[in-house]
Amino acid sequence: MAMAWTIIIASSDPAQLELLNNVASAISVDLAEGATIREAESIAALVRQYGRVRDHSLALLIVTAPLIDDRPQAAPDPHPGLTHIAGLQASPSPAACILISQEIDHLQNVQEMPRCEMLPLQVGTNYVKQCKNLARKLGVGTSQDDPTLAPDVANRNATDAAAPEMLQPAARCAWIDIAVPQSLHGTIGLQIVDPAEPLSRTTPVDFLRADIDDVMNRSRDLTDYLSKALASGQEIRGEWETQYRDLGDRIYRMLWKKPFDSTYSFAIGKVGADNVRIRFGLAPELMEGLWEAAFNEDGRYYLVSKNTVARRLALGAWEGVPMTKPGGEELRILFVKSQVTDNSRPDGPNDALWREYITDIGPKLPRLKHLDEELEALEAVRDSLAQMPRSDGNKPKTLSIKTITRRLDSRKKGSLADDMERELATPGSYDVVLFAGHALFAPGRPGGDQRGYLVFSGHPAPKAVPIAVVAEWLKKAGVQLVHLSCCRSAAARTAMEFAQNGIAMTIGFTWDLDDQKAVDFTQRFYTELLSDSRLNVCKAFASARRRLLNQYANGDPIWASPVLVAQPQSCAHVEGMLRLPLRKSPLLAAPIARRRKAQAAGKEPPPAAGSTMI
Incomplete structure (x- = not known):
């Protein structure tokens, strides 16, 4: 049985790396056993990825000449990628390499290397066609050379041919x-x-x-x-x-x-x-x-x-949730309502760092006031979908919301964290998770606790769970967007830690929001998101911020607080992030009228279809 190839693409420019992803995918299609595709944004990352390859004779490296050399002892070099490839080519059995460079002088260097070709960048360079031809010359893919795909061809109107499952943004x-x-x-x-x-x-x-x-x-x-x-x-x-x-x-x-x-x-x-x-x-x-x-x-x-x-x-290659195969019409949101009583003191991991943190800082958490209103705002968006205008003429998506929470007067032992982990145990169960609750971060002193935590309600005390643990639940479920409506000015840092742990997109806030304004942002963002059948997070986020800027421009900082962390290098990946999978049956959402009636009577909202209440 033939062994599979490994293709390593390396560029410090995320946009260019996205193009090289297309290149690698197209080359992989021509290989009988396919190929494992790996990414690197620096020389250090390239060294790590190359070190993982068992058989260098079955490796193809596509590297840009100005690839950043971020190694501590790196000497100044205007073209680290070229220098690194030259070093690899000096080995007895070098990998196949394609150098991408704007410097035509580099062609002479490449011609002296035993197993290397160069793609000279010009206006309208057709990455896919030209790199496929160069790969064939290096013995990667089919052996037939196509003379129409010579490296010096530059067709300004040509577009990169896409492999069957390649990513393409929906609009210019x-x-x-x-x-x-x-x-x-x-x-x-x-x-x-x-x-x-x-x-x-x-x-x-x-x-x-x-x-x-x-x-x-x-x-x-x-x-x-x-x-x-x-x-x-x-x-x-x-x-x-x-x-x-x-x-x-x-x-x-x-x-x-x-x-x-x-x-x-x-x-x-x-x-x-x-x-x-x-x-x-x-x-x-x-x-x-x-x-x-x-x-x-x-x-x-x-x-x-x-x-x-x-x-x-900037963490090197993104290794997060794989892209979902689209085809579904239902956007599923898990709303995690994590309420605490006033002056709560959470339990945390049973380790020395947490004990030191909680002893030194001793956070006493306040009860949050906006959680019910934020959920109502989300439900109002769902209920308005039938009347929501769409300029693109496409069929509107449906919105399903499931809420999990714990009653503050419940004496049943356990934590909302356990409920959330169970909800996310099935891959493809939710597209978005909105966490409404407290986030905590230690001050970050040297040697101290550097972890961030989400605080989950429960009995006998709230539970602080490291973000890295929560991120694993989210990745298992294939969650594509995490929305953090958190207090204690920690959501921006929380978003960063989610990015470190493989979550593709996270929305957080730089400082605490006024309760009602947090609700305003939620309603405006999801209204904008669902008004576009493509579910473009970037456009919805920007539009929601602009609306808040227009409404609160006179001295209120709400419009300046939202932060969007978009982690995938590929712009096509980010543009088409919310890809809804086909599902057998929809979630049942809790009727908003029932919730409002219970609130008017001064009661906690009762359990309902689409809600979990303990």
């Missing part, structure tokens, strides 16, 4: 990925997704430590001020926005020194402002910066008022 859009790694040797990448005129390019940039430190310090000061003010009930005045705009000016000036401004203007000209997505790919220590504050000085507007602005945690 542009992604600008700003990579700010720990080394600060980053990139600004652009991908225009347009069947008629696709384009992808990446520019290396070096960020200054002083600029980054200034952004982070300003972000911490403003976050600390708003968090304390909101927690104490202090009135938030307009001074916060003066600081926020100053921070936004600082971020934009830092980007403007780089090729961002021209890239941004070019993208808007190609696809329109509403279809431009901006994503910051950040080292973990930079994730708490308020990057969404970026303010265009020339146009006098926040980028978030016109574009989707998201983040991505």
Whole structure:
């Protein structure tokens, strides 16, 4: 039996990596045994992935010349990818390699290597066709060479042919990925997704430590001020926005020194402002910066008022939930209502780090006021679907909601965490999980507890469960989006930890929200999401934020708080994230009228179809 090939694609530009995913998938189709496809965003990640290959003679590496070398002892090198390939080619049995480069001079280097070809990047480079031809020359795939696919062919109107299950965004859009790694040797990448005129390019940039430190310090000061003010009930005045705009000016000036401004203007000209997505790919220590504050000085507007602005945690290749095969019409949401009594003290893991944390910090959690209203807002969206207008003419999706919660007066031992784990035990059971409750984070001092926790109601005490544990439940169920409506100003950090543990997309908030405004965001986001039959999270998130900005612009920070973490490198993956699987039967949702009647009578909502109440 023939052994399968391994194809490793390596680029520090997420947009380009998405194109290389298409390349690898197309090459894999030509192989009798298929291929295992692995991704790398840096030299260090490439070394790790290559080390996992048992037989290097059955490996194909497709590597970009400017691939970032993030290894601690790396010497300055303008083309680390080329240098690394040259080293591999010096071995007795080298892997097959394709170098992707804009430098025509690199062709001479490649010609001296025993098992390497080069794809010179030009305007309209057809990645799939040209790389398939180069792979055949290297003995990967069929042996027949197609002379019409010579490497120097550049057809500006040609599009990359897709393998049967390849990802394709539903509409024209542009992604600008700003990579700010720990080394600060980053990139600004652009991908225009347009069947008629696709384009992808990446520019290396070096960020200054002083600029980054200034952004982070300003972000911490403003976050600390708003968090304390909101927690104490202090009135938030307009001074916060003066600081926020100053921070936004600082971020934009830092980007403007780089090729961002021209890239941004070019993208808007190609696809329109509403279809431009901006994503910051950040080292973990930079994730708490308020990057969404970026303010265009020339146009006098926040980028978030016109574009989707998201983040991505720079962790190398994303290994999260596989893409679901689409075909279903029912969006399933698991609403986790985790209420606690006032001054609750949660139990946590039975280890020294948790005991030290709870002893030092001793959080006394307050009862949350907005949980029922947030659920009602979600149910109201469901009930309004029949009247919801759609411009695309497609059949509307259905929305099913199941709520799990625990009565505060229940004396039955156990935790809502156990109920949630059981609900998520079946793969494909839910598409979205909305967690309404408390999230906790330790201060993060050296040697202390670095974990984040979600707090679940229960008896005899609430239970704090590490986010990494919850993430495993979510991945098992194939959950595609996690929405965190959390208090204690921890949801943004919680979203980051979910990203670290393989969750594709997470919505969180940088600071606590006023109860009613959290409800407003929930209702607006899901209304926008379900008004588009494609269920585009990016567009719904941006549109919900804009609506809040228009409504609360006079001094209220709600519109600045939401954070979207979109972890997959592939823009096609993010654009088409909510792919609903075919299911045998729908969930039964609890009637909203029944819930409201119980609340009016001063009672807890009774158990109902689609709800679990203990």
